Amino acid sequence: MSETWALIQDFSVEHRTWLAVMFGLFGATIGSFLNVVIYRLPLDKSIVRPRSFCPTCEQNIAWYDNVPVLSYLLLRARCRHCRSYIHWRYPLVELLTAGLWVALFWRFGLGLALPVHLLFVTSLVAISFIDFDHRIIPNEISLPGILLGFACSFLWMEHGFHWESLIGLLVGGGSLLLISMVYLLLRGREGMGMGDIKLLAMLGAWLGWKSLLFILLFSSVQGVLATIGMVVFGVKLKPPLPEEWELEEMEKEKAAKKEEQAAQAGQEEEAEAEAVEESEEEVPFMGAAIPFGPFLALSAVEYLFLGPWFFSLISGHGA
Ligand SMILES: [Zn+2]
Secondary structure, three states: OHHHHHHHHOOOHHHHHHHHHHHHHHHHHHHHHHHHHHHHHHHOOOOOOOOOEOOOOOOEOOHHHOOOOHHHHHOOOEOOOOOOEOOOHHHHHHHHHHHHHHHHHHHHOOOOHHHHHHHHHHHHHHHHHHHHHHOOOOHHHHHHHHHHHHHHHHHHHHHOHHHHHHHHHHHHHHHHHHHHHHHHHHHOOOOOOHHHHHHHHHHHHHHOOOHHHHHHHHHHHHHHHHHHHHHHOOOOOOOOOOOHHHHHHHHHHHHHHHHHHHHHOOHHHHHHHHHHHHOOOOOOOOOOOOOOHHHHHHHHHHHHHHHHHHHHHHOOOOO
16 A cells, blocks of 8 residues: 555656646536536526536537537537527636646645545635625535535644634634624624625635634735726626525516506506616626625635745744
């Protein structure tokens, strides 16, 4: 067993390159699955069934049209059946996941730490894009994420990491909860969602309490920079997409409105109501607040690569 291990550790550069390519291909496939999760999970749809289909013409997508990134390029970003446009975000998620898998292989090598961190970072990709689309961080990922992070910390029990994880979980969730409560007291409204609080608890559970300072610092700085950049370049975020229950409420409201209209049966009012429905509401930039979850996730990934450097920096290395 240990001989095999030594053999793997002694892999030539060429072998390691091939392994990296394999991890890239596998990561791209996982990214393709994440696209399904990101689209279906907030809508409470099954992520296994039905098979992938075009959202416009609802034709099933054949396996040869579902090869990550490659099919997108070969099809020139259009559906084979109805020629409708395929959003560039699908191949982006696939490329991003592939890149992260290669980077994590490069960072951790073939050890126990690799599958643990692949799982962690992959779930962060899903969380980030769902938060970006809907301004929610799904409990379906964050709550099991907290438990799994704590469970995995026992793999490094000899370093006392299970305590670091437990403290990270409590301090991570607790600190944001405190900030959010203070904000609520001062401003009279919620400044941070419960989703962000659960996400930071998850990050603390996976990375330990020592990571929290880095994560809060880096996520805030990058969040502020992104906001400034968006104002400078006039980038506007789309308003969040509705969740399943919101869709249902909207349907109900529409039905109620129609009933009301039918009861009144006034021609003028009908015309008015139609005009309101037709005019698409422009949502102002500040109304569509930038989601914080993707920045927390980004900083957690950065911590995996820059954490040691950061600690040597703040511990006064070279001072
Ligand atoms: Zn189609």
